[in-house]
Amino acid sequence: MRSIYSQVVNGAQALINTLVDGGVDVCFANPGTSEMHFVAALDTVPQMRGVLTLFEGIATGAADGYARIAGKPAAVLLHLGPGLGNGLANLHNARRARVPMVLVVGDHATYHKKYDAPLESDIDALAGSVSGWVHRTDDTADVAADAAEAIARTVASQRISTLILPADTSWTDGAHTDGVSVQQPKPVDVDTEAVESAAAVLRSGEPTVLLIGGGATRGSGLTAAVRIAEATGNRSYCETFPTRLERGAGVPAVERIPYFAEAVVAQLEGTKHLILAGAPSPVSFFAYPGKPSDLVPEGCSVHVLAGPNGAAAALAALADELAPGTTATVAIPSRPELPTGPLTAVSVADVVGALLPEHVIVVDESNTSSVPLTAATAGAPAHDWLTLTGGAIGYGIPAAVGAAVAAPDRPVLCLESDGSAMYTISGLWTQAREKLDVTTVIYNNSAYDILRIELQRVGAGATPGPKALDLLDLSRPTIDFVKIAEGLGVPARRVTAAEDFADALRSAFAEPGPHLIDAIVPSILG
Amino acid sequence: MRSIYSQVVNGAQALINTLVDGGVDVCFANPGTSEMHFVAALDTVPQMRGVLTLFEGIATGAADGYARIAGKPAAVLLHLGPGLGNGLANLHNARRARVPMVLVVGDHATYHKKYDAPLESDIDALAGSVSGWVHRTDDTADVAADAAEAIARTVASQRISTLILPADTSWTDGAHTDGVSVQQPKPVDVDTEAVESAAAVLRSGEPTVLLIGGGATRGSGLTAAVRIAEATGNRSYCETFPTRLERGAGVPAVERIPYFAEAVVAQLEGTKHLILAGAPSPVSFFAYPGKPSDLVPEGCSVHVLAGPNGAAAALAALADELAPGTTATVAIPSRPELPTGPLTAVSVADVVGALLPEHVIVVDESNTSSVPLTAATAGAPAHDWLTLTGGAIGYGIPAAVGAAVAAPDRPVLCLESDGSAMYTISGLWTQAREKLDVTTVIYNNSAYDILRIELQRVGAGATPGPKALDLLDLSRPTIDFVKIAEGLGVPARRVTAAEDFADALRSAFAEPGPHLIDAIVPSILG
Known part of the structure; x- marks a missing residue:
């Protein structure tokens, strides 16, 4: 490993240098006091890009989306147990997606932990639930080697590596990257x-x-x-x-x-x-x-x-x-006609199919609204489709952040349900801050529609009562995603007709930077 | 224990009946498919109030705020490991606050767990990190007794009780509440x-x-x-x-x-x-x-x-x-003069002190802006002050929800930092839905100001670089809390002068229901 930093370094500097040398040059972050030396060290390693998120679930979901498109891990910087807790749902999805990721969780200084200060909690237990490898680095001299092992393990196993980094390990001088290298993974043998x-x-x-x-x-x-x-x-x-x-x-x-x-x-x-x-x-x-x-x-x-x-x-x-020597039949180009009239999940799908740009990355968290999308987009220009691998909602907006960071030359289309969008809505702010070319379409049906279906399917709601139905209803008050998006710096537009949706989608794809379209659709339950 | 439900009941119905009989009659919820029988059972027990939140961290923070004011536990209904993960940060705060709470985490059916379906994860590990007592109820016949024990333990210990409820335990008939009673806690003896x-x-x-x-x-x-x-x-x-x-x-x-x-x-x-x-x-x-x-x-x-x-x-x-027979000196009534001119953390505090209504519940997550509040409100009419006990930001808006549910006849004032507010902003929607009398004041200084201070205090930023400072900056783009609040159904107003802030605060206190004031203040670092 080429050492780009040979003077006296502290743990944080050694960590960032090792990450960059190991190909990990993006860090999605929501830091706190115990991570301040990591933050300060960013200025000593120009190759590392820090991307700020307003909530840890954005950072972890972004690292998932990034890894899916970049094919390599991003780092995530989180603040103690509560920061890790906030990131867990999208770490669960990333675990199910089997993507590589290097999670750095700042902790209290080693000597401070025994005092049970207010933020003390069981970081190891939380990290263990989502990681393939968890390691706590209590000695500054070990930081670089541990970071190299974290990268090697996550790349080889496609499971999350978590490095717990006490504040004093981070701030103490005496780290070095000499002789540290990231082991390349062996290719998996065909059985x-x-x-x-x-x-x-x-x-x-x-x-x-x-x-x-x-x-x-x-x-x-x-x-x-x-x-x-x-x-x-x-x-x-x-x-x-x-x-x-x-x-x-x-x-x-x-x-x-x-x-x-x-x-x-x-x-x-x-x-x-x-x-x-x-x-x-x-x-x-x-x-x-x-x-x-x-x-x-x-x-x-x-x-x-x-x-x-x-x-x-x-x-x-x-x-x-x-079938030696054969080739595969491929999908032929075809697009739906642009529909007219009131917007429905079907007409949304047809508009998307008609207008999907080449090489777009589609992040799909449209849940109940997703069914018509498959056929409507089957013959659109070649694209990638990312899905909710672990079932923990709130993945779409963050994953779109990460996909856009990984592929700045490709448009990203995020198809979002209203209920899921509200889990991690602040990811729009990071899209605005980083000027990411993401178009978010909210399927706004003012309900947890999937749960209204599931209430019937589990046999619990043959005749659901008013309190049960009320607990799945998002219409009191209705959520105005245009205002929320604008409040977070993303231009937005509400549409209720297929023609307007097509117009809004065309404009969003044509103009760089993030956009949001609040697409008012009926519940699929009518 | 009075059994209010004597016919054949399923586990979910027995659970809700036992909760209500044990005095737990509010449930903050963000349910999923595995909780649909709990949701359906709400209609069979009129005494239980279900309060929907758009994110689990709102539900757990609300239960904390509720317990602080009601002096008794609320229930929280969460969806498997990821739902619990999303709730962990505010559970951490609740653990530090030593409030009682009954957490019900739905899980896959007992026989389904071995298939490692996408949402399968280690719920027990997460629950153990925040709870005083964790129990998994695998037999419907035990639900009522386990729920009674959950209540008794959390009331006695003031630590969170977590009941993990597999879906089939919930949906199977054969539960009963006969002979089940909640043991009253023994008073703590004076040593x-x-x-x-x-x-x-x-x-x-x-x-x-x-x-x-x-x-x-x-x-x-x-x-x-x-x-x-x-x-x-x-x-x-x-x-x-x-x-x-x-x-x-x-x-x-x-x-x-x-x-x-x-x-x-x-x-x-x-x-x-x-x-x-x-x-x-x-x-x-x-x-x-x-x-x-x-x-x-x-x-x-x-x-x-x-x-x-x-x-x-x-x-x-x-x-x-x-000091037998003595009484204590009490604070004398006094209020600051209403200030004029540009808004600062000091003039915000003076306006709050001048206008604080009697018996108001103040939820304080104003962080760096909080210092001048103490003196400015010391002689205001008697009130309660709730603080961020565990340091996990994003507690204010949810705790205000819970406090307002616990005390519908008292006004609630939530003093929020901009960065912290964005963690759980969707709690405003629940305030609108439940028509809660909460006034939220956002100290909007467009920065993680506490971290700019901490960057200096930890010795990491004697001369912080541009990348470090950028990672603590919330001004690109600025966050428009008026638009976000309106998007979530809460009337809002932006103020930059002390006079306007006083006017907005007076109006908000005078009108029932939730309001938000986006108070533009300078960074305390200048």
Whole structure:
């Protein structure tokens, strides 16, 4: 590792230098007093970009979105246990997305912890719940080596590395980066036995489904999955909530497994073999009285081809085994007609499909409104689709921040539900501050619509009472997202007709910087 | 316990009935699918009030504010690990405030957990970090008894009780409340030896400081503390961040220990004995290079009179021992003149002091702007002052929600910093929805001012660089709290002059329902 800083350095300076040398040059931050030396050290390392957020959940969600697009970790700087707590929901999503991330949690000075000062809490317990590796650096001399290990581990495992950094470790001089280097990850070997076994199943003539996920939902993985399906007559599907799905014109198309368990059951009916390539075995998102949790059909065997990290390579090997020399059919260009009339989830989807710019990154947290989007955008120019991998709402606006930081030359479209948007709405301010090219569309139906559906599906609300319905209602008062966005420095516009939405979306895509469109849509329950 | 519900009930219904029978009749909620049976059951128990929040940190902070004013626990309903994660920061504050609270965290159905569905996470680890008692109810038959134990434990210990409720425990029939009753807490006995020992110290003639906290910062505790000080010539102080401090005209006045360590050192200099009555021994909020963490002067002995729960009774016994038959001097009525000219933290304080209504509940998260408030309000009509007990910012707006729900006949004044307000700004929506009589004043100085001070104090920023300063700046773009408040249904007004602020504050107090005043003030750093 090239040492860019050879004079006497404190722990914070050594940490930032090690991060930058290890390729981690963006830090999403919401610091406090115990992180002030980290903040001060930013000026000594010009390569590190600090991005301020107004809430820790923005910082962690941004690091998730960043990693999905950049393909490498960002750092996140958080303030003690409460700061980590505020970031946990989006760390949960990032854990499920299997993205790399280096989390730096400032703590009280080592000698100060015993006094149980007001902000003292069990940081280790919280960090352990979302991290693949948690380490507390109590000696300044170890900072650089620990940071290098944090990077190496998160890159290799695609699980979050958390470094707990006491304030005195940070401020004490005597750190060094000499001889510290970030170990490069070994590529995941293709399991040739698993490939042979999967090939035999796919040749057996028994109905087989190939379920892809993890790193297989992009270029080479998708190509292999479609080649296999076309050569064997079997079906390939993508996991319900992929981390990053490449799709659109020119890209091999692999349909996603639906969200609702009963739809999955219908889709997989009759399947005798399920081959997992980077995806988990399908389970119901929630349990429902009298309905199955395990969605593998009765009598269906499950075979594991590969885990999330090695899935694309394993699929390529399998495709070469089953269909050497073939290519995959790709989606043909096609766009919906621009609709007219009152805005609905369907017309929103058609407008989006009609106007989606090339190479756009779509961050999708549209929840109940998302169903019509799939078909409406299938033939739009090639794009990436990021989804809510862990089910913890409030991921969209932050993930859009991170995606835009990772790809300043690409537009970002964030499709947001009203209820979810309110979890992390202050991310709009960071979009304004960083002049990020993000267009946020709020599906404003003034309800937790998904819960109104779930209230019926769990059998709790055959005849829901007024108190129950009131607790899922967002219309008293209605939320004015135009005012909120403007209050946070993002130009915004409310639309109720499809023509106006198309006009607003076109303008937002044409003008650099963030925009918000408050799209008033009816509840899908009518 | 009176059973108000004798037919066949499911777990959710038994839970809500037990809560209501145990005096817990408000539930701050942000539910999800796994909590839908709890939501549906609300209509079967009219006594339970469900209060919807748009983010879990609002629900937990509201339960804290509620408990501080109602003197009894509220329930909080959260959705799995991520919902609990979002609530953790304000649970941390509530833990430090030592308030009772019954936290109900919905979980996946017992049989569903093994499938590692997307929202699966380690709820127990998170709950353990903030709770005095954590229990998972896997059998519907146990719900009522477990809920009764949750209430009894939190009331007795003033620590949070967390009940993890799997969805099937909630939806299954077969629960009953027969024979279930909530055990009443035993009063904390006064430790007569500790009283004798403290009396001897206070009579010794050596400089002694009595430090009160916990339950001693109200009526009887304050009266006793002042009686003791007046009879012995020693000083009584209140902990830096009391849970609920009664003060104002007619109330015995006990000065708070300051925030900054160097000021505490100056205040306690020469003290030979420190007697703790419900307060912890004074420690620095953060560690600073070369400065002490333990703020007890060298050579000073520390004596514990009582813990937080029994402090008021112990103080009363001590006062009767040292000064039988005496009464305490109380603060005399006095108000500042209404100031004129540009708004500053000082003139804001004077306007607040001049206009504070009787019996107002002040929720103080004004941080760096708070210093002039103490003197300016010392002679205002009697009021309660709630403070940020755990240092996790974002407590003010939610705590104001809870305080207003607990005391619908009292006005609530929430003094908020701009940076802190943005953590939980959506609490304004709940204030609008519930028509709560809360006036929120935003000290809008467009900076994390406390961190600009701390950057200097930790020795990190003798000459802070532009990147460091930029990371503490909230002016790019400036945040327009008027627009944000209006977007959330709360009428709002921006003021830059003291006269306008007085006018806005008078109007807000005069008109029922929530209001926000965006008070533009300069940074205290100039």
